[in-house]
Amino acid sequence: MTSTTLNHRTEGPGSAAPLLLGPSLGTSLALWDQVAPELSLTHRVIRWDLPGHGGSPASLIGAGATVGDLARLVLGLADSLGVDRFAYAGVSLGGAVGLHLAAHHPERVSSLAVLCSSAHFNGASAWRERAELVRREGLSGLAESADARWFTPGFSVPRLVRDHREADPEGYAACCDALAAFDLRAELPSIAAPTLLVAGREDPATPPAHLREIADAVPGAALVEIPGASHLAVAERPGAVLTALRNHFDGGAKRGMEVRREVLGDAHVDRAQARQTPFTARFQDFISRYAWGEIWTDTTLSRRERSMVTLTALVAHGHYEELAMHVRAARRNGLTPDEIGAVLLQTAVYCGVPAANSAFATAQRVLAEEDGQGG
Structure with a gap:
């Protein structure tokens, strides 16, 4: 037929x-x-x-x-x-x-x-x-x-x-x-x-x-x-x-860049964009479209909740430079220093004390910087 x-x-x-x-x-x-x-x-x-x-x-x-x-x-x-x-x-x-x-x-x-x-x-x-x-x-x-x-x-x-x-x-x-x-x-x-x-x-x-x-x-x-x-x-x-x-x-890319700026701040995103090269351009586009345009825009979890999940994952994998960036993001998303501390204490139980020790040191430095800047 x-x-x-x-x-x-x-x-x-x-x-x-x-x-x-x-x-x-x-x-x-x-x-x-x-x-x-x-x-x-x-x-x-x-x-x-x-x-x-x-x-x-x-x-x-x-x-x-x-x-x-x-x-x-x-x-x-x-x-x-x-x-x-x-x-x-x-x-x-x-x-x-x-x-x-x-x-x-x-x-x-x-x-x-x-x-x-x-x-x-x-x-x-x-x-x-x-x-x-x-x-x-x-x-x-x-x-x-x-x-x-x-x-x-x-x-x-x-x-x-x-x-x-x-x-x-x-x-x-x-x-x-x-x-x-x-x-x-x-x-x-x-x-x-x-x-x-x-x-x-x-x-x-x-x-x-x-x-x-x-x-x-x-x-x-x-x-x-x-x-x-x-x-x-x-x-x-x-x-x-x-x-x-x-x-x-792909409206998600545009919205993703907006959310990325809201969570991480203009200064961080501007630095990332300034460092972009033809070699890294597709990766930067991937981050904006996928991580920020699809995952962070999903309303199933609030931004506060996403920050807590992200902090935990970064501690578990030992990504302390990224952790510093996301401690700042967590503050921007409404978490208090006490709440951030509670998240890191939770990681001591499930990710290990040495990992939490390094995480507390990173978070303490970032929070002190934020406090010094009137954050």
Whole structure:
């Protein structure tokens, strides 16, 4: 029996906020291989294949298909997975699907990123000619020029070129029909979802001007240009694309930095940020997103309780430099010196007297400093 649902892959925690990732014409969900695993740390990532591409049957659409038809398939996939509202990112044709969803189904799209795409694809004639060519001759010849159309000179992703060559000609041609008919320029001002546009600075297919046109029309939209990237920037410059998408989608990182400052103080966080290097940048981002953006923002425990747990864990592992920092944090979270002392006395029983002895010495020094500063 022929499937009626787009082929897809789901990654990340089932309880996390859903994020759908749409592909470009001629590629499969493998387009996102270098980005999706990282995004799945904080999202329920759902990648999907276009009809006739990857594992999606070509029969899902036919000649004369529209981007609206593809959008309905994406909504059907979301419904089948129990996903009502989702963030969305898409490349090229996948980005056009995202624009259509945000304009016509605003209640479903919480946030939108459109990569190397356009609100129109330079008219219908070239796409109709390509559809006719593919229906007549197949995809092997067109796949030979994929690298030149997708990447800067000398760069290639063989897996994606292979997916292009192996796509179903009818499915590919129907997607060309959709691109030929697509023009959403008049509807861009109606898009209310927070929107990010990502352009490959060396993209000849959808140059930065196309993304700038969208950014100028969608209220509050932001535009990021990726240097050294052509049409498939997500495969050619995955690190830069990942940073842009995280900054757009991951509200936890922003909230995490706020909580980190509230608990540890601006002076400490400013010093940590000043010491950040390209080598440590991902670790600092991890701390803000995970430790502070997910754990410390969980309201199951109060900040006072989290401080007591943290003090105990640091004593148990002998992390006395970190302990000093978290004694200050505990005071900021409302613990009195007597309560801190009671926590450390508890550690003497369960973590050992020598560990508690060192902990008391560290805490006494920090509390004396705080007292001397009028804390």
